[in-house]
Amino acid sequence: MRQIEISQAQLRAEQMLNSSGIELTEHEIAHIEIADFGLGQLEVQGLELITYINTDRYCAKELVLFPRQTCPEHLHPDIGDETGKMETFRCRTGIVYLYVEGEPTSEISAILPSGSEEYYTVLKEIVLHPGEQYTIEPGIKHWFQAGDDGAIVSEFSSTSRDEFDRFTDPRIQRNGGSS
Amino acid sequence: MRQIEISQAQLRAEQMLNSSGIELTEHEIAHIEIADFGLGQLEVQGLELITYINTDRYCAKELVLFPRQTCPEHLHPDIGDETGKMETFRCRTGIVYLYVEGEPTSEISAILPSGSEEYYTVLKEIVLHPGEQYTIEPGIKHWFQAGDDGAIVSEFSSTSRDEFDRFTDPRIQRNGGSS
Numbered sequence: 001m002r003q004i005e006i007s008q009a010q011l012r013a014e015q016m017l018n019s020s021g022i023e024l025t026e027h028e029i030a031h032i033e034i035a036d037f038g039l040g041q042l043e044v045q046g047l048e049l050i051t052y053i054n055t056d057r058y059c060a061k062e063l064v065l066f067p068r069q070t071c072p073e074h075l076h077p078d079i080g081d082e083t084g085k086m087e088t089f090r091c092r093t094g095i096v097y098l099y100v101e102g103e104p105t106s107e108i109s110a111i112l113p114s115g116s117e118e119y120y121t122v123l124k125e126i127v128l129h130p131g132e133q134y135t136i137e138p139g140i141k142h143w144f145q146a147g148d149d150g151a152i153v154s155e156f157s158s159t160s161r162d163e164f165d166r167f168t169d170p171r172i173q174r175n176g177g178s179s
Numbered sequence: 180m181r182q183i184e185i186s187q188a189q190l191r192a193e194q195m196l197n198s199s200g201i202e203l204t205e206h207e208i209a210h211i212e213i214a215d216f217g218l219g220q221l222e223v224q225g226l227e228l229i230t231y232i233n234t235d236r237y238c239a240k241e242l243v244l245f246p247r248q249t250c251p252e253h254l255h256p257d258i259g260d261e262t263g264k265m266e267t268f269r270c271r272t273g274i275v276y277l278y279v280e281g282e283p284t285s286e287i288s289a290i291l292p293s294g295s296e297e298y299y300t301v302l303k304e305i306v307l308h309p310g311e312q313y314t315i316e317p318g319i320k321h322w323f324q325a326g327d328d329g330a331i332v333s334e335f336s337s338t339s340r341d342e343f344d345r346f347t348d349p350r351i352q353r354n355g356g357s358s
Contacts, residue, residue, distance in 0.1 A: 023271065053335055058237035060267065060335035083298035088232045088239065092202065131202030135232060142318045156232055156239035156335060168322060169250030 009034045013048035013064040015061055019091045020152050022062060024050060032103030038173035039073055044113050047071045051160070063089075063153040064144035065096070066106075070113055073099075073120050073143035073168040076111040079161060084138030087157035091128035098126040098134055098144040110145040119169035128153075141168065180215055191288050192226035192227035199272045201241060203229060216251055217352035223292050226250045230339070238339040242268075242332040244325035249292055252278075252299050252347040257264075258340060263317030265285045266336035270307035271348040272337070273330030277305040277313055277323040289324040298348035307332075320347065 010032040033049040036042040048064035070152060076085035079085060097110040102124035105167070109127065112120050122141045126134050136142050144153075191209040201327035212228040215221040244250070252326060255264035269275060276289040281303035288306065291299050301320045305313050315321050323332075 021272075025310050026309070026353055052269060052312060055265060056315070057265055058338040060269075060333075070254065086234060090239075093200075106256060120280055131204050131207070133231060133235070154239075154333075156237055158236040 001034065001042065003025060005042065006034045007113065009046075009048060009066075011068065013042075016064055016066075016093075016150060017050075017062070022092070022152065028052075037167070037169075039072075040117075041113075043069060043114065045070050045072050050102075053158050056069065056159055057154075059157045060153040061157075061160070062092075062153055065094070065144075065151045065153070067146060067150045068111060069146050069150070070110070070145040071143055072116070072172060073122060073141055074165045074172075075139055076161075077139060077164060077165050077166055083158075085158050085160060086135065086138050087155055089134040089135055090126065090133035090154040090156065091130050091143070092152040092154055094131055094149050095147035095150045096128040096144055096153055098106060098128060098142065099128065100124050100134075100136060100142045101140050107149075116169060119167075121168055139150075158170045180213065180219075180223065187212045188221060188225075188227060190291050191245065192278070195243055195245075195250070195329060195331060196201075196229075196241070199329065201271070203279065207231075209216055216346070216348075218251075218253040218350065220292075220350075222248060224295065225328065226285050230309075233339050235338055238334075238336045240334040240336075240339070242334055244273070244323075244330045244332065246325060246327050246329045247290060248329070249289070249324040250322055250352060251292075251295070252301060252320055253344045253351075254318055254320045255340075256318060256343060258278075258343050259297075262337075264337050264339060265317050266334055267312055267314040268307065269312035270309050271331040271333055272309055273328050273329045274326035275307040275323055275332055276326065277307060277321065278294075279303050279305065279315060279321045280319050288326075295348060298346075300347060 050062040104123035105125035229241045231239045283302035284304035
């Protein structure tokens, strides 16, 4: 990604957080992570993240999604003797359409990213409004998309080890940041 | 505590959360935990809590503090082979005066609860404004007090096992809820 694109996305994420009343330090604002997953279409498939804390026991992040922005399908595998990452998504603002393994929902609310449809294989829909949350067990494939107004999601989880995430789309290169 | 006192504290906590833009479900609102630590002076020494998630790997809570309300000094011990709870306090609104073990601050900003002064023994002060956070290592004594406008604090941590918390004040009985 070009630096100008990163800076613009950081500014936009900062403005969304500001509007929702979530305060960040100057250092956090300067380090908002912009993940385009190497696909080069940030606004369609991408994510903005602030990692508040990531220890060997727990992790907490704020995820910002622009309108209809999608975090691509992935799972968190076991790593050696350690069970894969378990995570709880709590919607703070906007609407989040979350998809996990299970009986597919007949008409989903998300719009599959054009040209990447085949890499979205789990279609059991969970809709999260502000104040609602859902916990994803380790090893379960999942992806999510914000509604038309974007969304802010708090992620509470076990330790984050983004480099081990397994994405369904083989084109994806994960350069830091995850969910 | 009398039911009327619990209900009033729940309503007050709900209003503070509403004002700060933090959304809760109806179920969460109905189950806001009110902890007076058995001391019978909730507004001086007490805490209001919403536990979002508490698994065997991680925990996330929202803590509400009324103006100058104090969470009494305690620590989280090791339990069997498991290292004690580690926790990160992130101030969302208001000001939090947090005290931990270490070189005592010469003039602290908190007001020690009258009649309980002897049970506040760690006096190294950390001041948290909105967006600022601090991580407390396992086994470290700590306590905290909100400023004049109260405070809301997000707590990210390893698993919560409140019943094992060790309070400095021997009069304290812990009936659920912690921080």
